[in-house]
Amino acid sequence: MTQLESDLLQKLPGASKAQLDPQAQEYFLSAWASIFYSGKAVGKHLMVCSTNRKEGSTTLAVGMALAGCQGAASPRVAVVDMNFRFPAVHKVLGLPQSPGIADVIARTASIADVARNIGGLDVFAAGNLGAGSLDLLTEQGLAQTIMDLSSRYDHVIYDVAAVNDYPDAQVMASALKDAVLVVRTNRTPREAVAQAKKRLEMGGARLAGVLLNMRTFPIPRFLYRRV
Numbered sequence: 001m002t003q004l005e006s007d008l009l010q011k012l013p014g015a016s017k018a019q020l021d022p023q024a025q026e027y028f029l030s031a032w033a034s035i036f037y038s039g040k041a042v043g044k045h046l047m048v049c050s051t052n053r054k055e056g057s058t059t060l061a062v063g064m065a066l067a068g069c070q071g072a073a074s075p076r077v078a079v080v081d082m083n084f085r086f087p088a089v090h091k092v093l094g095l096p097q098s099p100g101i102a103d104v105i106a107r108t109a110s111i112a113d114v115a116r117n118i119g120g121l122d123v124f125a126a127g128n129l130g131a132g133s134l135d136l137l138t139e140q141g142l143a144q145t146i147m148d149l150s151s152r153y154d155h156v157i158y159d160v161a162a163v164n165d166y167p168d169a170q171v172m173a174s175a176l177k178d179a180v181l182v183v184r185t186n187r188t189p190r191e192a193v194a195q196a197k198k199r200l201e202m203g204g205a206r207l208a209g210v211l212l213n214m215r216t217f218p219i220p221r222f223l224y225r226r227v
């Protein structure tokens with residue numbers, strides 16, 4: 001299992017200028033490389049989900065996608081806000097929430113209508129959430145949307161609702177297959193990680209890695225500053 005550590009993600013606000021801070025870029029690129037180029041079989045679609053809310057799923061999904069699309073081979077990359085409970089990709093990138101992927105699933109808009117390009121990355125906001133989250137995720141239109149995204153992109157990164165709080169990630173697992181779990185260092189209990197892993201695997205996901213987010217300092221911060 002790939003394990004990564006980071007305390008660099010607070011640099012993400014740079015993303016709104018479509019450019020990551022160089023340190024953050026390096027971190028996200030290494031996360032990207034360990035997942036996609038580690039020799040593990042990972043398909044085009046990757047769910048990024050945290051165990052519980054506020055552990056960093058949106059930050060990681062957007063950061064990795066921004067870094068990944070700037071790789072040497074210039075892969076075609078999209079980030080999709082599939083967290084219909086707390087949509088946030090649009091907020092991080094300073095975009096409106098609608099139109100977005102929910103409109104594509106409901107067949108009221110096309111992929112080309114709703115994709116917004118930021119720094120080489122195609123961004124899909126959540127869109128109009130008139131229907132409930134589970135209604136959207138069990139719509140026939142979802143399978144078609146995933147197929148259409150497959151034909152347009154080399155990699156599609158999905159920000160998904162927290163695994164232990166909602167069934168959404170488990171429901172999507174059968175269609176998307178690969179998942180990374182974002183864990184907040186020193187805060188997420190071991191049991192919560194085990195439960196999230198079990199839920200994802202029961203849904204049919206392959207766990208491509210665990211990202212340890214918000215790593216705390218091994219010595220007290222006030223001492224660290226003086227070192």
Ligand SMILES: Nc1ncnc2c1ncn2[C@@H]1O[C@H](COP(=O)(O)OP(=O)(O)O)[C@@H](O)[C@H]1O
Pocket residue numbers: 006007008009010050052053054055056057058059060088213214215
């Ligand atoms: N490594 C990090 N360092 C500092 N702040 C972070 C880091 N990762 C996430 N955050 C902040 O923590 C909050 C929750 O992160 P977010 O990505 O929105 O979590 P989630 O999508 O899992 O709810 C946001 O305000 C985000 O900017």
Ligand SMILES: [Mg+2]
Pocket residue numbers: 057058059083086087088159
């Ligand atoms: Mg989020």
